[in-house]
Amino acid sequence: MAGLKYGTEDKLQLGLDLSWMQAEAGLAPFDLPADNYVATHPSTIFDFSRTNTYSDLDSTRIDTDLWAKFWFKPNLWLRLRYHYVDYSDDAPYMVDTSGTYQYAAAALGYAF
Numbered sequence: 001m002a003g004l005k006y007g008t009e010d011k012l013q014l015g016l017d018l019s020w021m022q023a024e025a026g027l028a029p030f031d032l033p034a035d036n037y038v039a040t041h042p043s044t045i046f047d048f049s050r051t052n053t054y055s056d057l058d059s060t061r062i063d064t065d066l067w068a069k070f071w072f073k074p075n076l077w078l079r080l081r082y083h084y085v086d087y088s089d090d091a092p093y094m095v096d097t098s099g100t101y102q103y104a105a106a107a108l109g110y111a112f
């Protein structure tokens with residue numbers, strides 16, 4: 001994560017914010033020992049031996065924010081913003097959730 005800001009208060013400010021994230025997570029293989037339960041209940045047809053493979057989470061995300069703030073008067077300003085996100089599902093299982101997201105915004109501010 002890093003950011004840069006340039007400018008002065010009550011004049012013009014420019015900014016760039018960047019962040020990068022990479023994450024991995026998952027379940028370790030497990031066993032469900034329940035001898036007393038199995039002795040009194042019929043066995044299930046579901047095979048739990050591959051359950052740990054369903055939670056392999058591996059993703060990368062880049063987040064960028066570019067903004068500018070212009071003052072017209074000490075109590076009146078305009079803020080412009082562009083935001084971009086790139087998300088990668090590095091280990092899709094059923095559905096690949098990779099994609100990008102971006103938007104631009106403008107806001108007028110007045111302090112009284």
